[in-house]
Amino acid sequence: MATLRHRNGTAVDLLPFCIAGRSPEAHVRLSSSTASFEHAAFHFLEERWYVRDLSSRNGTYVNGSPIPAGARVALAQGDLVRFGDPREEWRVERMAPRPTSDHPHLVETSAVQRRVDLDEITLHFRTSPDEKDISVAFSIQGEASRAQLRARTGFRVLLYLARARLEDREREVPAHEEGWRPRAQILEELALSKNRLSVEAHRIRHLFEKHGVRDASMLIEYRRGSDTLRLGVASLDLDGWTQSPQP
Numbered sequence: 001m002a003t004l005r006h007r008n009g010t011a012v013d014l015l016p017f018c019i020a021g022r023s024p025e026a027h028v029r030l031s032s033s034t035a036s037f038e039h040a041a042f043h044f045l046e047e048r049w050y051v052r053d054l055s056s057r058n059g060t061y062v063n064g065s066p067i068p069a070g071a072r073v074a075l076a077q078g079d080l081v082r083f084g085d086p087r088e089e090w091r092v093e094r095m096a097p098r099p100t101s102d103h104p105h106l107v108e109t110s111a112v113q114r115r116v117d118l119d120e121i122t123l124h125f126r127t128s129p130d131e132k133d134i135s136v137a138f139s140i141q142g143e144a145s146r147a148q149l150r151a152r153t154g155f156r157v158l159l160y161l162a163r164a165r166l167e168d169r170e171r172e173v174p175a176h177e178e179g180w181r182p183r184a185q186i187l188e189e190l191a192l193s194k195n196r197l198s199v200e201a202h203r204i205r206h207l208f209e210k211h212g213v214r215d216a217s218m219l220i221e222y223r224r225g226s227d228t229l230r231l232g233v234a235s236l237d238l239d240g241w242t243q244s245p246q247p
Contacts, residue, residue, distance in 0.1 A: 002042075002049050004028060004081065004090040011093070016044040017209035017216065019054075020083060023195075025202050032085040034058050037198045039083045040067075041205070041217035045115075049075045049095060055222040058084030069224055072215075115212045116140055118219065122235040125159055134159055138211075141235065147211050154200030156190055161220065161231035162238055179230035180223060 005011045018027035021039040030039060036056040043050045053060040053067040060067045061082040067073050075081070077095040082088060121138040124146070128134075134155040139146040165179030187197060201220045208216035218232040 001094065002044075002075070002092055003094040005093050006090050007087075014042050014044075014049070017206060018042050019202050019206075021054075021056075023198055023202060025199050028090075030083055030088050032083070032088045034085040035083050035088055037195070038202055040081075043072070043209070043214075043217070045214055049092070051075055051081055052217050054217060055224045056084060057224075060084075070218060070221070115214050117214050118216075118232050119234070121213065121233060122237055123158070123162060123231075123233045124237040125155075125162060125239060127159065127239060131159075138208075138213075138233075149207060149211065152200075152204060152207065154204045157186070157192075157197065157200050157220070158204060158231065159238075160186065160190060161229065162233075162236050165231055165234065166236060166238060175234075178234075180226075180228040181230065183227045183229055186229060 002014045003011050004014060012028050015027055019038050019041055020026055020028035020030060021037050022030050022032075022035050023037045026038065028042070034057070036054070036058070038054050039056040040054055040060045041052045043052065050072045051060065051062065051067070052072040053069055055069040061080075062073050062075070063080050064082075075092050075095070077092055079092045081090050081092065083090075120140055122141060124137045124139065126135045133151075135148070135151065136155050136158060137146050137148045161179060161181070164181050168178040183194070183197070186192070187194060190197075192200070205216045205219050208219050213219070215232075221230050221232045223229070
């Protein structure tokens with residue numbers, strides 16, 4: 001396990017995947033107004049602890065060095081992690097090779113038995129005619145295994161972003177621009193508050209992490225400077241609308 005200790009003495013034991021931010025759902029709660037709602041993510045991967053910046057407004061720093069947006073940096077005992085404001089500086093303590101947590105690393109089902117990256121999977125969506133029921137599964141490309149995910153209200157967000165990628169692909173939008181949508185547009189069309197969207201995004205990322213997806217923090221990507229989001233998976237199967245990105 002690993003423990004983060006704030007400069008004021010507050011200590012938090014990290015989970016194998018958890019979020020640091022101002023969100024009420026964040027495991028490491030930040031109080032500074034300069035911290036983002038979902039500021040950074042902590043992961044335990046392949047016997048090491050990592051921190052990843054989630055395209056935060058004011059950046060994440062390890063020992064004073066900034067982490068590029070979306071990048072993952074390995075942590076060592078004694079490292080200082082700062083979330084934007086110098087008042088949000090935390091020290092890594094009690095680092096152990098394995099986390100002690102009830103949160104599993106591998107899939108909850110027997111379908112997928114190894115950890116995978118987002119670029120290895122295909123997302124499968126199936127919806128009822130009224131779209132009140134949305135099922136989501138993912139398969140590993142080149143393998144027959146599939147993980148069926150338990151229903152979540154946040155699947156509406158995934159479905160919306162999956163359609164955005166497929167619509168742009170049909171219009172032959174360049175791959176690096178494919179699927180990006182303004183946050184304000186997403187909030188309006190899905191009738192969500194900004195807070196609710198952040199909570200749903202956090203829960204969905206956590207769900208995929210529990211199912212063995214290594215870089216689940218990038219499942220819903222955020223582009224700093226334009227306040228736009230997109231789905232971080234390019235290979236999609238949506239009720240018979242199946243497309244993979246062009247090589």
